[in-house]
Amino acid sequence: QRSSTTYLLGFPDYQGDSPTPTQPEDQLPGDWASVTKTTQRFFERPTGKVTPLPGTLKEVETIQAVLRKRNMAVSLLTGDDASEEQLKKISNPAVLHIATHGFFMPDQKLSEAEVIAGKKTQDPLLRSGLLLAGCETSLKGITVGDEEEDGILSAYEAINLFLDNTELVI
Numbered sequence: 001q002r003s004s005t006t007y008l009l010g011f012p013d014y015q016g017d018s019p020t021p022t023q024p025e026d027q028l029p030g031d032w033a034s035v036t037k038t039t040q041r042f043f044e045r046p047t048g049k050v051t052p053l054p055g056t057l058k059e060v061e062t063i064q065a066v067l068r069k070r071n072m073a074v075s076l077l078t079g080d081d082a083s084e085e086q087l088k089k090i091s092n093p094a095v096l097h098i099a100t101h102g103f104f105m106p107d108q109k110l111s112e113a114e115v116i117a118g119k120k121t122q123d124p125l126l127r128s129g130l131l132l133a134g135c136e137t138s139l140k141g142i143t144v145g146d147e148e149e150d151g152i153l154s155a156y157e158a159i160n161l162f163l164d165n166t167e168l169v170i
Helices: 033-037 054-069 084-089 112-116 135-139
Strands: 006-012 074-079 095-099 102-104 128-131 152-154
Touching: 006 054, 054 074, 054 095, 084 152, 135 152
Parallel strands: 006 074, 006 095
Antiparallel strands: 102 128, 128 152
């Protein structure tokens, strides 16, 4: 059953907490740290920061104001609340609007051994996605305990979102 609520997710706090690294970037098997090794407009290499998008805050707040004037149910998720965990909790909204960075990593040249080992960067659904709250930690190659969510919603993970009865995803 579809919810009548419109969810607006934007202006994530990319930095989130700054935990102590448990694994140096140069020892990672190439997963998310490889995103930062390719040319990505959202990642500032010298500082290791994801470029903020202040326009996305104005975007979701403007949409919220328009919908509220029409007495429509709206849920606004920004900052720390614009997280992968929160997005995955949303079930069949009327409309889902996400305003953040997206990425697509180019094809990887993998050796036969890497293909056999099943390196996850060979699947395009794992090489594309959205950056959400706390993603900077993962992009820097920092492992944060046993947490499932890394702030990066891959296209593969997006397949499992509960959107079967959603009218529109932006």
